[in-house]
Amino acid sequence: MANMNSEHDGEPQGTAYGRFHRRVLERRAAIMAIATTLAISVGGLVEIIPMSPASMGPEQPAMVSPYSPLEVAGRDMYLREGCYTCHSQMVRPMRAEILRYGEWSRAFEYTYDRPFQLGSRRLGPDLHRVGGKYPDAWHYEHMRDPRSTSPGSIMPAYPWMIDHKIDPADIRASVVALSKVGHAYDDTSLEGVTASLEAQGAGIVANLATAGVSAEWDDEIVAMIAYMQRLGVDGRAVFEAEGTGR
C-alpha cells in the first residue's frame, strides 16, 4: 500500500527528464502545443527545405525537349479518346518489364508531360517506349483496324482519325497554354504552329506513301502517329549517350 500511495500523491517519480516532461510540458497547454507543432513539422521541413534552392529538383538532361505542335495534337487526341484507360506510360524497374518494353522510365522523361499519362491499368501494353518500334504505316493500319495488325486484339478501332482534320487554331491554343507553364517553344504564333504542323506532317505523309497509304498532313491520324513515334525517344537518346541503353 505504501508504494501505491507514493505513486499517486502528487510528485511524479522517475528520471530528471520525466519530471521535466510532466512539470513543464504536460501541465502547460501553450508550451505543449508549441512543442507538438515543432515535433510534427520536422517531417515536412525535412522534405521541403532541401527543395528550396532553385538548383535542386529532378535532373533535367538537355536532350529532353517539349513535344512538337503535331505531337501535342496527337497527345490531345490520346486524352480525348481515353487511350490511358487501357495503356500505361511507365515501364517499371523490373526484369520482365525491361525485357518486354526496354529501359525503365525515369522522372526526367515526364518533364514535358502535363498532365503525365502514367495510367493505372494495362489492358494493352505499356506505351512509354513505343516510339520507333513500328513503321508509321503500321500505326495507320492499327488505328484503322487493330485486328488487321494484331489478330485477336481487343483494342477498339479509331477509323474517324483518318477522316477528321486537326485544327491548327486549337493546337495553337494548347501550345500557348504549355508555353505559359514554362515549355520552351520558339514560335507560338498561328503561322509558326501551322508551319511546324505542316513540315512534320509532310514527313509522315511521305513515309506512309512509301507503304502505299495516302494521307494529308492535317489528318488526325498523322498527328497520332507523330505522338506515338515520339514516346520514349528522348529518354532512349539519353540512355544511349550514357551507355545504359539497350
Ligand code: HEC
Ligand atoms: C480497350 C482497351 C484499349 C484502348 C481504349 C486502346 N488500346 Fe491500344 N491496345 C490495346 C491492346 C489490348 C493492345 C495489344 C494488341 C494490339 O496490338 O492491338 C493494344 C496495342 C496498342 C499499340 C501497340 C503497342 C505495342 O507495343 O505493340 C499501340 C501503339 C496502341 N495500342 C495505341 C493506342 C492508342 C493511341 C489508343 C487511343 C486512341 C489506344 N491504343 C486505345 C488496348 C486498348
